[in-house]
Amino acid sequence: MNTCQLCEGDLEDGYLCVACALATRAHLERWPALYRGLAAFLAPRVGGARVRGAHPVHAPLPVNEDVLDLRAGGLAQAAEGWAEAVRRDRRAERPAPLPVGRSRPSCALPQNGRLALDARKAISGTVEARLVAAVAELLDAMPWIVVSWPDAGAFAADVRDVTRSLSSMFVPPTPRAKRLGNCPAQFEDGVICGAAIRLEQEAKVARCPYCGTTYPPATWADLKVLMDADAKVAAA
Numbered sequence: 332m333n334t335c336q337l338c339e340g341d342l343e344d345g346y347l348c349v350a351c352a353l354a355t356r357a358h359l360e361r362w363p364a365l366y367r368g369l370a371a372f373l374a375p376r377v378g379g380a381r382v383r384g385a386h387p388v389h390a391p392l393p394v395n396e397d398v399l400d401l402r403a404g405g406l407a408q409a410a411e412g413w414a415e416a417v418r419r420d421r422r423a424e425r426p427a428p429l430p431v432g433r434s435r436p437s438c439a440l441p442q443n444g445r446l447a448l449d450a451r452k453a454i455s456g457t458v459e460a461r462l463v464a465a466v467a468e469l470l471d472a473m474p475w476i477v478v479s480w481p482d483a484g485a486f487a488a489d490v491r492d493v494t495r496s497l498s499s500m501f502v503p504p505t506p507r508a509k510r511l512g513n514c515p516a517q518f519e520d521g522v523i524c525g526a527a528i529r530l531e532q533e534a535k536v537a538r539c540p541y542c543g544t545t546y547p548p549a550t551w552a553d554l555k556v557l558m559d560a561d562a563k564v565a566a567a
Contacts, residue, residue, distance in 0.1 A: 336484020337491075346483035347476070355487040356473055358494040362406060363463050365497040369402050372500065401497070407458050409493060410465035413486055417472045420480060508532065511546065512554030514539040528554060 332341055335348040337355075342348050347355070417423075469476075476483050508529035516524045516539065526541035530551075537546040537554075546554060 337487045345478040346480060347487055351487055352473065352477045355490050356470060358490045359410075359466050359469055361494060362410065362466050362497075363459065365494070365501075366402070366406050366459060366462055368501060369497070402458070404458050404461075406493070406497075407462040407465065409489070410462055410469065413489070414465045414468045414472075416482065416486075417469065417476060417480065420482070421472070421475060510558075511537055511551050512558035514542060514544060515554070515557055516542050516544040518542070 333344060333346070334340070335342045335351055336346050337351040338348060340348050340350075476486060480486070508531045511528045511530055514524040514526045514528050518524065524539060524542045524544070526539050528537050528539055528546060530537045535548070537551070538544070539546075
């Protein structure tokens with residue numbers, strides 16, 4: 332009995348369980364679309380130093396330098412690096428590159444529908460075309476990776492982490508709740524609740540998550556006084 336190198340679940344044979352293998356494929360298939368989506372984050376900031384009657388003296392910087400690195404080839408290099416490692420360990424040959432400007436015939440497009448569409452959109456010789464080609468090569472090698480490659484776990488973990496990192500760029504950060512203090516409500520036996528009370532973003536009334544006592548805005552200042560007093564006692 333083996334163990335899946337990613338989730339550490341029981342495995343009869345190979346290096347990745349079915350669930351982790353499918354998840355890795357799904358993550359890889361998203362890379363070309365995520366790459367294209369990053370372009371929206373490279374819109375230049377409005378403004379820049381100006382001279383009257385002239386254009387900006389310098390070009391504004393991109394919004395996110397990490398995005399710039401990924402769009403400039405970082406993501407493609409990651410995919411190509413793993414494809415090269417798989418190719419080396421399989422002792423396989425590198426697929427012949429297509430001449431710049433040439434389109435790939437339909438019979439040579441990836442079998443995966445989404446990747447086939449990505450391949451048609453990508454211009455040969457571009458970073459996106461390199462990414463699509465490397466992803467297609469990795470997907471074709473997945474059956475071998477899952478069953479025969481000792482580095483399958485490291486590969487799957489990296490693909491998962493990169494996908495999560497990319498996806499997080501498209502999701503706005505969750506607003507953090509503001510702590511107002513500790514709940515001073517007393518139970519019937521005289522014990523003070525003491526649970527932390529936090530005000531969620533745009534909430535009008537705070538509620539204790541433990542005892543359910545509500546605190547309207549008029550009570551927030553008192554909660555802050557109690558919290559400061561507790562902090563002084565703890566520091567003494």
